[in-house]
Every structure is written in C-alpha cells, then in structure tokens.
Amino acid sequence: MYYACYYAVTALLLTHGHMAYTHGGAKGLLGKYFVITNIISEEQNKLYGKLFDLRQNGDYSDWITIMEENIKPLLEPAEKFIAEIENLINKNS
Numbered sequence: 288m289y290y291a292c293y294y295a296v297t298a299l300l301l302t303h304g305h306m307a308y309t310h311g312g313a314k315g316l317l318g319k320y321f322v323i324t325n326i327i328s329e330e331q332n333k334l335y336g337k338l339f340d341l342r343q344n345g346d347y348s349d350w351i352t353i354m355e356e357n358i359k360p361l362l363e364p365a366e367k368f369i370a371e372i373e374n375l376i377n378k379n380s
Contacts, residue, residue, distance in 0.1 A: 288338055288358070288361060288362065288365040289339060289342040290336040290342075291365065291369055292334075292335055292338055292365055292368055292372075293310060293313060293339075295369045295372040295373065296313050296314075296317050296335065296372065297324075298372070298376055299317075299321070299372050299375055300316050300317070302379045303379060305320060306358065310339065310342075313356060314335065314336065314339055317332065317335065318332060319356050321375075326373075326375065327371070327372075331364075331368050331371065334359055334361065334364050334365065334368055335338065335368065336359070338365065340355060341357075341358075349379065353355070364374065
C-alpha cells in the first residue's frame with residue numbers, strides 16, 4: 288500500500304514540477320505544496336504518514352511484525368488516497 292501511495296505522490300509532484308529524491312522528501316513536498324494549501328486533506332496526509340511509518344518500521348526495525356489487523360483497515364483509505372491523487376493529476380494534465 289505504501290509504495291502505491293508513494294508512486295502516486297511522486298507522480299503528482301512531477302506533474303507540478305517538483306522532484307523528490309527521497310521518501311521523506313516526497314512526504315515533505317506533499318505537505319508543503321498540497322496539504323498546507325488544502326488541496327490534500329490533513330486526514331489523507333496522516334494516512335500517508337502512517338503508511339510511511341509502517342514501511343519504515345517494517346524495513347528498518349528489528350523484530351517487528353506488522354499484523355494483518357493493523358493493515359487491513361488502511362486498504363480502503365489508501366485506495367481513496369490514490370484516486371484523489373489521480374484526480375489531481377488529471378486536472379493538471
């Protein structure tokens with residue numbers, strides 16, 4: 288889920304002339320150009336942040352197990368996040 292959202296965010300940034308060089312950079316630029324300006328809601332930004340943190344912990348923390356019950360509730364909101372980003376990209380095209 289995280290990577291699907293990350294690549295959607297990256298595409299959105301690129302369509303607006305912004306380039307992120309890291310995952311954290313993409314998160315920061317999303318906030319700077321789309322959350323602060325109320326184009327992306329704070330709720331959607333929090334979802335992206337949660338997915339970012341889960342990915343960080345899953346990839347870099349020792350002895351962590353991410354359970355299905357922690358992930359499953361995020362699927363529908365992640366799909367909506369991606370759909371919203373897709374709509375923003377289409378508006379800019």
